[in-house]
Each structure stands twice: as structure tokens, then as C-alpha cells.
Amino acid sequence: MDDVVIVGAALDPDEREDVVDRKHDLQARGALLYHDPYEAVVAKVAFPHTAMGAFPVEPWLTPVPPDSELFMCTVENYVAFIDADGCWEYAEAVRRGMEETLEGRRTLLVAVDHSLAAAPILRACEQHGKEDVGIIMFDSHFDGILPSYRCGLIQYDIDTNPQSPFDPDDPFISCRPESFNADSFLFKLIDEKRIEPENVIIAGVSDYPSVKTEGVRDERVQRFLSFYHHYEELGVTIIPKERLKANPRAFDPAKLGVSAMHVSVDIDVGSRAALYGARFIDYKGLSEQEILAMIAKVRACKAPVMSADLCEIDVWKAGLKHYGKRDLTYDIAARIATALFR
Numbered sequence: 571m572d573d574v575v576i577v578g579a580a581l582d583p584d585e586r587e588d589v590v591d592r593k594h595d596l597q598a599r600g601a602l603l604y605h606d607p608y609e610a611v612v613a614k615v616a617f618p619h620t621a622m623g624a625f626p627v628e629p630w631l632t633p634v635p636p637d638s639e640l641f642m643c644t645v646e647n648y649v650a651f652i653d654a655d656g657c658w659e660y661a662e663a664v665r666r667g668m669e670e671t672l673e674g675r676r677t678l679l680v681a682v683d684h685s686l687a688a689a690p691i692l693r694a695c696e697q698h699g700k701e702d703v704g705i706i707m708f709d710s711h712f713d714g715i716l717p718s719y720r721c722g723l724i725q726y727d728i729d730t731n732p733q734s735p736f737d738p739d740d741p742f743i744s745c746r747p748e749s750f751n752a753d754s755f756l757f758k759l760i761d762e763k764r765i766e767p768e769n770v771i772i773a774g775v776s777d778y779p780s781v782k783t784e785g786v787r788d789e790r791v792q793r794f795l796s797f798y799h800h801y802e803e804l805g806v807t808i809i810p811k812e813r814l815k816a817n818p819r820a821f822d823p824a825k826l827g828v829s830a831m832h833v834s835v836d837i838d839v840g841s842r843a844a845l846y847g848a849r850f851i852d853y854k855g856l857s858e859q860e861i862l863a864m865i866a867k868v869r870a871c872k873a874p875v876m877s878a879d880l881c882e883i884d885v886w887k888a889g890l891k892h893y894g895k896r897d898l899t900y901d902i903a904a905r906i907a908t909a910l911f912r
Contacts, residue, residue, distance in 0.1 A: 574617065574676045574911045577668070578608025578624030579689075581660050582633040582682040584849060585648035585742070592886055593635060593643050601890075605634040607883035607903070608680040614904030617912040619678070622671070625664050631656075633682055633885045649742050657685040658750035658758070664689035669696070678907055679879040682849070684713060685755040687834045687879045694832040694877050695765055704769050704828040706868055708861060709836040710776040710853045712798065712808060714756035717746040719797050722790035730788075752882075760804065768805030769828060773821050773864060774839040776853035778810035811856060814864075821864050824871045833868060833878040833910055835861075837903060847888025847899025858902050865909045878910050 584590070592598060604610045612621045629635050630642035631651065651657075664686055668677060674697060679690050687707075694703045707713075724743045727734045736743055750758050759765045779795055786792070802808060813820050823831070838848035844858040868875060880903050888899035 572675060574619045574678055575622050575672050576608070576612055576615070576619050576678045576680065577622045577672075578606060578612075579627065579660070579664050579679060579681040579686050580606045580608065580624060580632045581627050581657070581686055583631055583648045583651050583656065584683075585645055585652060587645050590643055590645050590648065593633075594640055598886065599634060602634060602885055603889040604885050604900070606632070607682065607880075607885060607888070607900070610883075610888070610900040611680045611880060611903050611907060614900060616904070616908045619911075625667050627660070645742070652751050653747050653749050655749050657683060657752070657755070658688075661686050661688040661750070661755070665692050668693050676875075676911070677877045678911065679877075680883075680903075681879060681881045682883065684709075684752040684834075684836050684881040685750060687881055688750075688755050688759060690877045690879050691759065691832050691834065692764055694830060698830040698876065700764065700766050700769075702829040703765070704823060704826040704831045704871075704873060705765060705771070705834065706823055706831060707770070707772045707834040707836070708774050708839040708864065709772055709834075710774060710811070710838045710841060710855045711753070711836070711850070712756075712772060712775050712777055712801075713753055713836075714760070714801055714806075715794075715798070716748045716754050716757055717751075718748060719794045720753060721746055723794050726786075726788055726790045756801075760801070760806070766805075767801065769826055770805075771807040771809065771821070771823060771826070773809040773814060774811050774856050774861075775808055776811045776855065778808060811853075814856070814860070818860075818863065821867060823868050826871075826873070828873050830876045831868060831871065831873045833865070833875055835878065835880050835906055836882045837880065837899065838882050840902065845888075845899040845902050846892040846897045847884050847890075849882045849884045851887075858905070861906065862909055865906065869909070875910050878907070880907060
């Protein structure tokens, strides 16, 4: 096959207050190894490729905005961007750009916000037909949860947990519109029948509802559980991390019987086990060996990997020291990419 085209898209509209504050820390900014994970991955991959550069992103929406744009970097502005479906506008722009410039070539998208994975996924379905595209996603979180369901869980936690980390006076944890974002993008792709749910496998999930959660009778929790499990009823295969560890054979991409594969890697699938350079490290994920073993299974399928994305690398954590050891996020991301395409 021809070499792989690597493109970037450094959209990073993270609205968390500590993340926004960090962008204003001039000393921390000066210590960063990279300002865009695309640069790091391109420099480290070991397979034939063409580096096409990055799609344009408004500077204030990047991981490290220039000093001149810092006045735009507020929680309120990032919330407004997400609630207005800004992530979908960028995903569509990246999809169009890939369609216009990359034609039928194999691609790797290195992005920050996982919602942009929609761009190469939709492109693959347009190229090969959605019935013939398998979508393999490695992720610690299930990214099909609409804001109202997530907000309901937060409100339940505030009401019942004296140690809740959420501030009841925070205006942005309730009454949010059902936007397309890094936590919900799969909903739009499935609800609008852009992809076939039975062709989707999500492996390494750490937020799969526990037996304890299933027993909670609160209506907000039950709504969330019903919404989460309805994806499985539609045919989506969700494989929790614990099930994978107990039985690696639970991950079986060959069962899809498709002619092409798209692999989406949220780097937090290895958080606090393989690496610390992910935007969200609330769960301990899988080891590098466990991730690479699953990729080997994908490569062993008859259907080739025609496209992939690597998302959620946090330039503020990646490559730095954590607990006395240098983080290897960039190296591991490059090894994952190499395993997918070499």
C-alpha cells in the first residue's frame, strides 16, 4: 500500500477551570516540549508516511494559545463554544479538508479533542460504505453520553455524596444543551445513522456502570443507565477494562466481517498505567503491552486499517516527569501508530 498521510488538528476547548488557568501560566508554558501533539508523533513514528501538516484551528482554541489570545481563554468562552456545537463545525471542516486533499489515501489524524475522530470515521464510511467499515475504539470512557445525562449524574452526586468534587453553585453543571462534544460524539454518528452500531467495538472502557450503580433507584441514575445500555441494544460492543483483563479474548475484531477498519485511539485508554500525558486521567487504564496486543488482533484481521486517529494527548503533561519518572506518552503514541500502519 501507499504510505500513510499524517495530519493534525489541535482543537482543545477544554472548559475545566484548572485547565483554563494553566493556559495562563507563563512559566509552565515555557517548559513545554511541544505545543501540538501532531509535531511529536510525526517526529517519532517508524513507518512510511507523508506529513501533511495541521488543519487550521483558531489560536485561542489550541492547547497553548499565543499570549495575544489569552484574553479569550475563559471558562465561559469554552462553554459557549461547546454548547454552540463548535466541535461539530470543526469535525465537519476537517472531514471536508480530508476529502478534498487526501482522496483515497490511508490517513492518521493526530488530534486533541476526541470529537474530531468523527471526521476520519465519516470519511471512511463515505469511501467504503458504512456497512463495510469496522470502527474499533480504544478508550477509558464511553463517548456517547449526552450532556443532560451526565449533568443528571453530577446533580445526583452533589445531593448524595458529602465528598462530591462538584460545586453546587457551578452554573455549568446543569441545563446544558445536547451538544456534540468529546463526551457525546458517538450519539450523533449513531442517531443520524452515519455509522452502523453493530460495526462498532469500544474496548478498555473504565466507566461501564458497576453493579452498585445498577442498583441505585434514583431517576437520574436510571435515566443514565438506560441511555448507556441502549447503545448495546442497538448492537454496539462495549468491552469494559475489567472484562478485558480477565479474558483478553473478549476483544475479537474479526467478528465484524467488514472490508475496512478505522481505529480510534483515545490515549487515556492507557492513563496512569502506560502514561500520564492524557487530558483525562481519572481512571487507571491498560498497559502499553495490553494496548499493543489488541492492535495486533486488529492487524491480523482480513480487513485492512485504512484510517486511524490518535486523540486526547495533553501537551501540558506528556513527556514531563510524574512520580520521579519521565512520561512516555509521545513515544507510546508513536509506537501505537507504528503498530497500526507498519
